[in-house]
Amino acid sequence: xxxxxxxxxxxxxxxxxxxxxxxxxxxxxxxxxxxxxxxxxxxxxxxxxxxxxxxxxxxxxxxxxxxxxxxxxxxxxxxxxxxxxxxxxxxxxxxxxxxxxxxxxxxxxxxxxxxxxxxxxxxxxxxxxxxxxxxxxxxxxxxxxxxxxxxxxxxxxxxxxxxxxxxxxxxxxxxxxxxxxxxxxxxxxxxxxxxxxxxxxxxxxxxxxxxxxxxxxxxxxxxxxxxxxxxxxxxxxxxxxxxxxxxxxxxxxxxxxxxxxxxxxxxxxxxxxxxxxxxxxxxxxxxxxxxxxxxxxxxxxxxxxxxxxxxxxxxxxxxxxxxxxxxxxxxxxxxxxxxxxxxxxxx
Numbered sequence: 001x002x003x004x005x006x007x008x009x010x011x012x013x014x015x016x017x018x019x020x021x022x023x024x025x026x027x028x029x030x031x032x033x034x035x036x037x038x039x040x041x042x043x044x045x046x047x048x049x050x051x052x053x054x055x056x057x058x059x060x061x062x063x064x065x066x067x068x069x070x071x072x073x074x075x076x077x078x079x080x081x082x083x084x085x086x087x088x089x090x091x092x093x094x095x096x097x098x099x100x101x102x103x104x105x106x107x108x109x110x111x112x113x114x115x116x117x118x119x120x121x122x123x124x125x126x127x128x129x130x131x132x133x134x135x136x137x138x139x140x141x142x143x144x145x146x147x148x149x150x151x152x153x154x155x156x157x158x159x160x161x162x163x164x165x166x167x168x169x170x171x172x173x174x175x176x177x178x179x180x181x182x183x184x185x186x187x188x189x190x191x192x193x194x195x196x197x198x199x200x201x202x203x204x205x206x207x208x209x210x211x212x213x214x215x216x217x218x219x220x221x222x223x224x225x226x227x228x229x230x231x232x233x234x235x236x237x238x239x240x241x242x243x244x245x246x247x248x249x250x251x252x253x254x255x256x257x258x259x260x261x262x263x264x265x266x267x268x269x270x271x272x273x274x275x276x277x278x279x280x281x282x283x284x285x286x287x288x289x290x291x292x293x294x295x296x297x298x299x300x301x302x303x304x305x306x307x308x309x310x311x312x313x314x315x316x317x318x319x320x321x322x323x324x325x326x327x328x329x330x331x332x333x334x335x336x337x338x339x340x341x342x343x344x345x346x347x
Contacts, residue, residue, distance in 0.1 A: 284309020
């Protein structure tokens with residue numbers, strides 16, 4: 001009696017992981033997906049917050065891929081466990097704050113744990129040799145397999161023909177000849193395979209789905225760590241780094257100024273955790289203050305908030321300053337001129 005083998009596929013929401021799962025499903029293997037939530041994924045957060053992005057599609061692409069494939073998806077929260085990967089990456093960072101190689105080792109390792117706990121047989125990823133400069137090179141593929149503990153239980157269907165045989169291939173659970181030999185950064189082979197499968201809609205994953213690959217976001221994270229004197233973060237920190245205009249006029253305090261109404265409404269949710277500033281005499285932006293500002297600093301912060309509101313050309317603007325305990329005062333300030341905003345303040 002033939003036993004149906006079971007594989008768990010790492011589903012990012014991009015085309016590669018979608019195709020990798022489909023290739024193995026078409027060989028009669030039962031596939032379920034797994035998606036690890038680190039808190040740094042781009043999808044959904046900013047588009048859901050910003051009013052200007054209201055027309056953009058809001059969906060969790062990993063869930064959408066699973067739905068298109070007709071497979072079950074397990075979403076696993078790894079926010080706390082992931083901290084050590086980001087803070088102390090054994091293999092270092094990529095171009096920004098992305099610990100891509102350590103991240104892949106971590107996620108495949110977590111999938112290996114899930115495999116054992118759920119009696120599945122092997123792991124699938126959508127990796128393609130040469131597609132990512134740090135984590136998807138022929139030299140790094142064995143590192144991921146070895147350091148994750150997955151060894152030859154890890155199958156990469158899209159580039160398997162350029163790699164040594166894995167256990168699923170040797171045991172005949174999958175047909176190696178039906179696997180692929182994709183390499184490089186071109187998307188043409190994947191798009192052609194998608195067309196062959198009748199897949200016409202998919203996300204565009206060329207830049208990845210992680211904020212840590214973004215230069216601007218990475219600078220804000222480094223600034224946060226420098227200001228606090230240690231590498232650490234909470235989920236709220238991750239979320240706030242994604243929103244607003246970040247300004248550090250002095251080393252001991254930072255402002256997050258909403259750029260539009262949607263961001264302002266989001267920042268409202270943090271009133272009980274930060275000093276907040278908002279304009280009462282004119283329509284303007286709301287801002288959070290993080291750090292230990294003194295009275296002089298509050299005056300400067302109020303002038304900056306006034307600068308980004310409709311009272312920017314007024315002689316005097318009223319700014320409400322509210323402490324986390326609800327204590328409030330109104331400051332009358334003259335908005336800063338554009339030339340007074342130092343480039344070094346902008347993060």
